[in-house]
Amino acid sequence: MISVPPSERDLHAYVDHQLNDDDRRLVETFLAGNVEMSAQVRAWQQDAQQLRAALSGALQQPANPDLDPALIRQRLKRQSRRHLASAAVLLITVSIGGISGWKAREMTLLSAAAPMADAMQAYRLFAQQGFLPADYRVSDDGDMQGWLDRYFTQAHRLPDLSGAGFKPVSGRLLSTEQGPAAMVVYEDPSGHKVSFYVRPPGPKNFMLPRGSRSDGELQAEYWSGSGYNYAMVSPSDTPAAQMLKQTEQF
Amino acid sequence: MNDIDEQLSEIIPRLRRFAVSLTRNPSSADDLVQSCLERALSSWSDKRPEGDLRAWLFSILYRQFLDAHRRSRRYARMLEFFTGRDDTQPSAERTVIAQSTLQAFDQLSTEQRALLLWVSVEGLSYKEVAEILDVPTGTVMSRLSRARQALRQLSDGEITRPSLRRLK
Numbered sequence: 363m364i365s366v367p368p369s370e371r372d373l374h375a376y377v378d379h380q381l382n383d384d385d386r387r388l389v390e391t392f393l394a395g396n397v398e399m400s401a402q403v404r405a406w407q408q409d410a411q412q413l414r415a416a417l418s419g420a421l422q423q424p425a426n427p428d429l430d431p432a433l434i435r436q437r438l439k440r441q442s443r444r445h446l447a448s449a450a451v452l453l454i455t456v457s458i459g460g461i462s463g464w465k466a467r468e469m470t471l472l473s474a475a476a477p478m479a480d481a482m483q484a485y486r487l488f489a490q491q492g493f494l495p496a497d498y499r500v501s502d503d504g505d506m507q508g509w510l511d512r513y514f515t516q517a518h519r520l521p522d523l524s525g526a527g528f529k530p531v532s533g534r535l536l537s538t539e540q541g542p543a544a545m546v547v548y549e550d551p552s553g554h555k556v557s558f559y560v561r562p563p564g565p566k567n568f569m570l571p572r573g574s575r576s577d578g579e580l581q582a583e584y585w586s587g588s589g590y591n592y593a594m595v596s597p598s599d600t601p602a603a604q605m606l607k608q609t610e611q612f
Numbered sequence: 613m614n615d616i617d618e619q620l621s622e623i624i625p626r627l628r629r630f631a632v633s634l635t636r637n638p639s640s641a642d643d644l645v646q647s648c649l650e651r652a653l654s655s656w657s658d659k660r661p662e663g664d665l666r667a668w669l670f671s672i673l674y675r676q677f678l679d680a681h682r683r684s685r686r687y688a689r690m691l692e693f694f695t696g697r698d699d700t701q702p703s704a705e706r707t708v709i710a711q712s713t714l715q716a717f718d719q720l721s722t723e724q725r726a727l728l729l730w731v732s733v734e735g736l737s738y739k740e741v742a743e744i745l746d747v748p749t750g751t752v753m754s755r756l757s758r759a760r761q762a763l764r765q766l767s768d769g770e771i772t773r774p775s776l777r778r779l780k
Contacts, residue, residue, distance in 0.1 A: 435617070
């Protein structure tokens with residue numbers, strides 16, 4: 363309920379039909395006994411009325427076909443298909459790229475026994491064989507963490523391996539049975555490669571205790587945290603592998 | 613035509629009118645409406661289901677206008693730097709007695725034009741306007757009051773005197 367005499371704000375609210383019935387009646391009673399305020403309010407009302415009349419013509423413009431929502435929608439769809447097409451080129455599946463379906467099935471069966479096998483497979487494909495170019499490459503002032511954060515917002519930070527001479531050089535997006543994954547490849551000046559791999563734990567929410575395992579010539583350190591599984595992969599029996607084993611925190 | 617497009621089509625004339633009142637130029641107004649519709653269609657999921665569609669679209673269009681305006685002001689300042697003058701703004705000293713409410717309206721600031729159009733012409737609630745401008749409702753009311761007074765002063769002369777005389 364407004365007070366009497368009404369404030370200027372109440373008078374504006376009256377002009378704009380934003381008062382409830384009781385308040386509106388209060389204002390009307392007040393205005394009936396106050397010539398000056400009544401003139402003021404009427405002038406405002408008249409300005410509003412004039413403005414409505416003056417601007418009503420602008421509603422009658424001939425239609426502009428460029429503004430048809432259906433057309434705009436189609437245009438947007440074409441644009442996003444183009445974006446999707448280019449993204450699809452970048453996103454390739456670990457289980458399709460390089461290994462047979464049967465092998466992939468084996469991998470799934472083994473996944474509990476061989477944690478983060480996909481991280482090692484990705485290392486073989488991309489770090490060792492150089493299969494397909496990277497999606498993201500660090501230039502001099504590149505920001506690998508920024509690139510990774512676009513896809514894995516809450517994930518652990520990229521480990522700083524600069525003490526051992528390793529710097530992140532390239533990143534790749536992958537799709538796995540557990541969901542989208544990213545691999546960042548580090549390199550040292552002599553060309554040794556180490557990878558950081560992150561992906562969701564999968565539909566079974568399979569979280570890993572911190573561990574380490576070898577598979578062929580590769581070694582993986584793996585762990586879970588912030589809702590993702592991680593692995594650091596490097597060739598076994600190299601100084602880099604030793605360094606990763608000894609690094610307590612990633 | 614689907615349901616969303618139908619709702620949009622109903623509002624497009626209002627968006628165009630609002631855009632003209634901001635840009636004062638029908639063709640750049642339609643460019644503005646087009647980019648507003650593109651934004652609206654591609655971020656449809658951001659719209660609160662209970663919110664008023666018209667208010668949401670006004671708010672998108674207004675922000676886009678302000679962004680573009682800021683960019684063009686920067687550009688104008690750069691031009692001014694090179695050419696030594698500023699052709700894009702009317703002289704501050706120029707005082708024009710408006711011949712009509714529309715001329716008076718056109719001399720108001722961007723925000724004042726938007727406020728008066730939203731409240732007086734489109735009938736949006738103070739609360740909806742407060743959400744568009746992201747300020748408290750009280751602020752909307754005091755800015756509206758200043759806008760009304762400015763419009764009053766600019767259009768004084770032609771329109772109001774007879775009615776005031778009649779009241780006395």
